[in-house]
Amino acid sequence: MEQNNAYDKLPYSNNILPQTHPDVLSSFASLQGLTPPDIQKSRILELGCGNGLNLICHAADLPESEFIGIDLAENHIEKAKATAKRFAVGNVNFHQKDLMKLSESDFGKFDYIIAHGLISWVPQAVRDKTFSIFSKLLSENGIGYLSYNTYPVWHYVQMLRNIGRLHARDITDSTEAAESAMTFLDLLTECVPPDTIYKSILKQETDFMKQLPKTSAVHDMFGEINEAFYFVDFVSELKKNGLKFAAEVENLSTRFNSLPPRAFEFIDAIDDVIWREQYLDFFVGRAFRQTLVCHEEIETGYLVEPSAFENFFLASSLRPVSKEPELQTQKPEKFLGAQGRVIESAHPLTKTALYELGNRWGNTVHYSKLLNDSREALTKFGFPAEDWTKEFEAARSLLLTVHMQTDLLEVHTYQKEVDTSVGKKPAVKKLARMAVEEADFVLLEYNRGMRIEDPLLRKLLELADGSRTMDEIESELVSFVKSSDEIEDKERVIGNLSIKAEIDRFAYLGLFSG
Ligand SMILES: C[S@@+](CC[C@H](N)C(=O)[O-])C[C@H]1O[C@@H](n2cnc3c(N)ncnc32)[C@H](O)[C@@H]1O
Structure with missing residues (x-):
């Protein structure tokens, strides 16, 4: 059947x-x-x-x-x-x-x-x-x-799901049933005795369910089947x-x-x-x-293979914190990445590779080209390397650690040219426009992307359709903020608008069609 x-x-x-x-x-x-x-x-x-x-x-x-x-x-x-x-x-x-x-x-x-x-x-x-x-x-x-x-953590979700489904047992429409279940779970979370494990699980899981798209809540949380393993x-x-x-x-x-x-x-x-x-x-x-x-026949060592790193194209937005970083010495230098995260390295070849990557952010560079370019740069700075093989091995291991532990260094298995230009009338690429419209998602080159949480960003991307200059986008955004029910503290938001910087940030990642 x-x-x-x-x-x-x-x-x-x-x-x-x-x-x-x-x-x-x-x-x-x-x-x-x-x-x-x-x-x-x-x-x-x-x-x-x-x-x-x-x-x-x-x-x-x-x-x-x-x-x-x-x-x-x-x-x-x-x-x-x-x-x-x-x-x-x-x-x-x-x-x-x-x-x-x-x-x-x-x-x-x-x-x-x-x-x-x-x-x-x-x-x-x-x-x-x-x-x-x-x-x-x-x-x-x-x-x-x-x-x-x-499992084991999915048991928590299943507890709420079971309560919700029992509560909505007589409602045949799945959307109504999910809404009714959520309303009841909210009430329950508020009313159960304070300072209990029960309350904290209810609170944590209802918060999780609330941030799901509505249709995911209906199907994923309260649908007929919901298994875990x-x-x-x-x-x-x-x-x-x-x-x-x-x-x-x-x-x-x-x-x-x-x-x-x-x-x-x-x-x-x-x-x-x-x-x-x-x-x-x-x-x-x-x-x-x-x-x-x-x-089953494929050999798997289940160990990260450092030499595999040498086949990748790398990319990173890390930038040195210092305006004049000392790359050729053992002086520790800090590098700043997304969401204010900072890493530190004292190793000259690693520092130079990160510096080079930062300069090329948006695009990728093959591992061996990156390391060879970095060696050349260091040699020019007068770095007295005695054993480049050792330096290369140390850099590989340090870069791999940055990739594995911080998400601040991307690895890719393909390379493509990223057009980082942006015209006088910025136009979001066609496919990226679809992602904004259909999925509230900023889709950038190299499969980078993020869900749009901020109504202002969504509006900015909608306005950047090739028909408006930056000034026109800015003035329409100001009107949008003034009339929006979603945005509080309007004066501060308007004062902080920095359209050019925002457009440049995304242009760098290939969002616009030139
Ligand atoms: C939870 S949705 C996931 C959709 C999508 N993969 C995602 O993650 O956004 C499950 C999808 O599996 C499809 N599906 C369920 N049973 C199927 C079957 N027997 N054959 C093909 N598709 C099926 C459903 O129609 C639905 O689109």
Whole structure:
């Protein structure tokens, strides 16, 4: 029997998911020493692709690769086809199809398969079939991406979900039911006894649910199916299908860094990588995973491979704090990155490489070119290196640490020319305009992007459509602030408007079409 699809009634939210871009998948796999297929000549499949926005953005970025998206919901696929046509993205095709009926004879094999937000929200049979598709349709060195909810922390979410569903038991319309559930959960959070664990869980999880797009709350939180897995159980499913864990799409971010040394001592003492990952979930309280998988036969060392770093194109916005940094000496220099984060290095070749990267921010530079250019610059400054091999090794290890632990140094597996110019009448590129309109998302070159939280930024991007000069944009923005109900403290906001700086910031990252 065909699965009854709630998404036909209420389409899912418009998502752009940079973490599913083949560049990201191949970078994480490469760092673990795997040799994933060349993303610029690949075949990529997305299962449960929703309304296709995500795949359209990836396809537009990699015009030589072929993308196919399938989804059960007819309205999702109609929308996906219309959007791809509207933005003339020709290397992506969408098919309304139940994945239960998908086989190799339909579209062949794929180098990358993406299933975001699927396996936790479908019946067991569809979940089983998804694993089998990954097994049968992934090419030899192919990389699969699966995201899913994880225990133990998902138990908290399920507690609220169960309360909400019981409360809304008699409401048949899913949107109304979710609204009623949320209203009740709010009331409950306020009323339960203070200073209890119960109250703090309710508060934390209702806050989390409130920031979700409305349709995600309806489907993801209060829909029929909402499963979570312990990582070890997820891996057992992989094994049954001749697959295995390859890597997790997550850097050693601040939440790992905040663990005390005792936690790392405990985790490091575990030999089995799968159990090590499981214990990491226990320690950091991870509720969601984005896991890369590959065929069982592929060798995986589960150790970051420093030499793999040498194949990447690098980019960084880090800038020296000092106006005249001393690069050629061992003097520690601070470098400032996004959100005011600072790193420090005393190593001359590393400092010079970071300095060079900062100068080229927006674009990427190949690792070996960067290091060779940096060596040349240091030699000119009179740096007395005795052993360049040692200096190169030290720089590689330090740069890798910056990448792994701070997110301030990007790695990419492809290179493209980023046009950083901006005309007299700034015009946001066509595809980026779609992202603003459809997904409240700023989509920049190299798959950089962010959700738009600020109404002022959204308005600025809307106004930058090629028909207005900067002055005209500024005066319309001032009128917008004055008439907006969303913006408080209007005088301060108007006083702080810096249109040129904001446009320059995004121009640097290739948002405008010159
Ligand atoms: C939670 S949504 C996720 C959409 C998108 N991947 C995202 O993360 O934004 C799940 C999607 O899977 C699709 N889906 C569910 N069961 C399916 C099936 N049997 N075959 C194909 N697609 C299915 C739904 O129609 C829906 O678009």
